[in-house]
Amino acid sequence: MRVKICGITQPQQAKAIASLGATALGFICVPTSPRYVTATQIRAAVTQLPDDIDKIGVFANAPIEEISQIVNDSGLTGVQLHGDETPKFCHQVRQKIPNVEILKALRIRSFDHLEQASIYAQYVDTLLLDAYHPQQLGGTGQTLDWAMLEKFHPSSPWFLAGGLTPENILAALNQVSPDGIDLSSGVEIQPGDKDLHKVALLFERLKTKV
Numbered sequence: 001m002r003v004k005i006c007g008i009t010q011p012q013q014a015k016a017i018a019s020l021g022a023t024a025l026g027f028i029c030v031p032t033s034p035r036y037v038t039a040t041q042i043r044a045a046v047t048q049l050p051d052d053i054d055k056i057g058v059f060a061n062a063p064i065e066e067i068s069q070i071v072n073d074s075g076l077t078g079v080q081l082h083g084d085e086t087p088k089f090c091h092q093v094r095q096k097i098p099n100v101e102i103l104k105a106l107r108i109r110s111f112d113h114l115e116q117a118s119i120y121a122q123y124v125d126t127l128l129l130d131a132y133h134p135q136q137l138g139g140t141g142q143t144l145d146w147a148m149l150e151k152f153h154p155s156s157p158w159f160l161a162g163g164l165t166p167e168n169i170l171a172a173l174n175q176v177s178p179d180g181i182d183l184s185s186g187v188e189i190q191p192g193d194k195d196l197h198k199v200a201l202l203f204e205r206l207k208t209k210v
């Protein structure tokens, strides 16, 4: 299973989290976020990471030119579209930067909202389900109703996100079977400052999952 730790701001923490077992690291490219990092900051972390770690930039309603420029400048290998991007926009991003993984984050409000996922699955590589918050785009620590996802089997791989922690991860994975998990505030001391003890505990807990 893929494990993405998101909201990385410090190169040393990026290296440590990769060596603890993360398969992907996320960098927030949304200027209003307390976890925001510039392309230069991302590059400083990316250049110290092994090739087999996915480096995902998180964007929300950013213009395609800006996404493309940041990918080129930073060495990101994937982009997570976390705003109100349409399927058409996702398709245009793929055409502009074809060799980069495209993840579409959907902030799920209700069971009906899950239907959107099948539409997006045609245009992106990977889906990511996050909890809906009326004021914040992400990194909220709010969990999804996992029971709602028990029968969620989209045609593309998908990540479970939203309020995951070392404490609740096994309960979540007992209810749903995603291809990957994504944690941010659940493994932090404060926004952008990861708690390496919590990250280590997460991987200890995941090892007990059969």
Ligand SMILES: O=C(O)c1ccccc1N[C@@H]1O[C@H](COP(=O)(O)O)[C@@H](O)[C@H]1O
Binding pocket: 006, 007, 026, 028, 030, 033, 034, 035, 058, 059, 060, 082, 128, 130, 137, 138, 139, 140, 141, 142, 161, 162, 163, 164, 182, 183, 184, 185, 186
């Ligand atoms: O983390 C942020 O500040 C952020 C800002 C804008 C869009 C997305 C953001 N984070 C993403 O939110 C999810 C879930 O986070 P959490 O585990 O509930 O704290 C995760 O995918 C982050 O990439």
